[in-house]
Amino acid sequence: MKITALFATSALVAAAAAGAHADTMRLSHNNPPDHPVHLSMQYMADRVSELTDGEVEIQIFPNAQLGTQRESMELVQNCALEMARSNASELEAFEESYSAINLPYVFDSEEHFEQVISGDIGKDILAASADNGFRGVAFLTEGARSFYAQKPILSPADLQGVKVRVQPSPSAIRMVELLGGNPTPISWGELYSALQQGVVDAAENNPTALTTARHGEVVSDFSLDEHTIIPSVVVISNCAWDAMSAEEQEALMTAAAEMQDRHGEAWAEASDAAIEQAQSELGVTIHEVDKAPFVEAVQPMYEEVAAQSDAVADLIERIRASAGSGS
Numbered sequence: 001m002k003i004t005a006l007f008a009t010s011a012l013v014a015a016a017a018a019g020a021h022a023d024t025m026r027l028s029h030n031n032p033p034d035h036p037v038h039l040s041m042q043y044m045a046d047r048v049s050e051l052t053d054g055e056v057e058i059q060i061f062p063n064a065q066l067g068t069q070r071e072s073m074e075l076v077q078n079c080a081l082e083m084a085r086s087n088a089s090e091l092e093a094f095e096e097s098y099s100a101i102n103l104p105y106v107f108d109s110e111e112h113f114e115q116v117i118s119g120d121i122g123k124d125i126l127a128a129s130a131d132n133g134f135r136g137v138a139f140l141t142e143g144a145r146s147f148y149a150q151k152p153i154l155s156p157a158d159l160q161g162v163k164v165r166v167q168p169s170p171s172a173i174r175m176v177e178l179l180g181g182n183p184t185p186i187s188w189g190e191l192y193s194a195l196q197q198g199v200v201d202a203a204e205n206n207p208t209a210l211t212t213a214r215h216g217e218v219v220s221d222f223s224l225d226e227h228t229i230i231p232s233v234v235v236i237s238n239c240a241w242d243a244m245s246a247e248e249q250e251a252l253m254t255a256a257a258e259m260q261d262r263h264g265e266a267w268a269e270a271s272d273a274a275i276e277q278a279q280s281e282l283g284v285t286i287h288e289v290d291k292a293p294f295v296e297a298v299q300p301m302y303e304e305v306a307a308q309s310d311a312v313a314d315l316i317e318r319i320r321a322s323a324g325s326g327s
Contacts, residue, residue: 069090077134087142186199211274219284
């Protein structure tokens with residue numbers, strides 16, 4: 001069945017390529033067209049076209065039209081697709097450096113997170129996958145992730161025995177295990193029905209999941225434990241990158257940097273609006289949470305993740321040392 005699905009995905013990609021201009025790069029992602037991430041990537045596409053006088057175009061395919069996040073990444077890695085939007089959690093399977101920013105509570109604030117992804121640490125992580133078939137061009141914040149379910153999750157005790165949907169990420173799985181839950185990897189597109197039918201009891205994501213994905217229709221409580229800040233990552237295949245001129249590469253990176261800067265402000269507004277909408281229109285109860293018990297429960301992850309490699313350990317040390325530095 002997996003082979004059949006991959007063939008089907010490859011056929012969709014081939015069909016999309018057949019209809020694209022020779023200098024058009026296809027960018028795949030799994031959010032709807034009204035999602036803040038899609039809107040930011042459309043800004044990048046418009047800027048690339050402007051900066052190259054139309055010589056380079058980016059055509060965006062939302063709603064997983066060209067495959068799931070993992071399938072899209074495999075296509076990018078194999079040069080069958082030019083660009084994709086994944087996230088740091090799923091990218092662990094393709095480049096270990098991303099595991100450093102997936103650690104729960106590694107950032108002491110969203111300001112600290114923005115400082116890291118915009119500075120040298122962020123640039124080093126984006127470049128780290130160049131030997132693995134692709135490179136990152138930008139991070140897009142999607143805010144802090146928290147648990148939501150048909151009950152409040154106010155302490156790790158509330159997760160005991162709870163089936164929690166997670167991304168297929170070692171860090172996400174281990175985090176839920178340490179908090180006492182039963183991690184259950186399920187694709188994003190299947191999560192609404194999984195929550196509705198009780199296949200899983202809970203999930204974890206940012207507030208917009210309640211509204212853009214309508215998960216607020218099938219859960220009653222959103223608990224602001226804010227365990228991780230997992231950014232989206234826009235990547236490009238080495239083949240597509242190498243086919244560009246130096247001037248085109250510079251134009252892409254300029255547009256990507258502008259997109260990343262603009263997106264942070266847009267995201268904050270979208271997140272606040274999602275919480276308001278979830279409460280007023282969907283009847284979701286928002287809970288403040290004492291984070292200390294959650295922080296304590298996940299501490300073993302730091303040594304476990306650092307043990308993966310010296311490079312990952314160094315990134316973790318640099319991230320923690322940058323907290324409160326303002327630089």
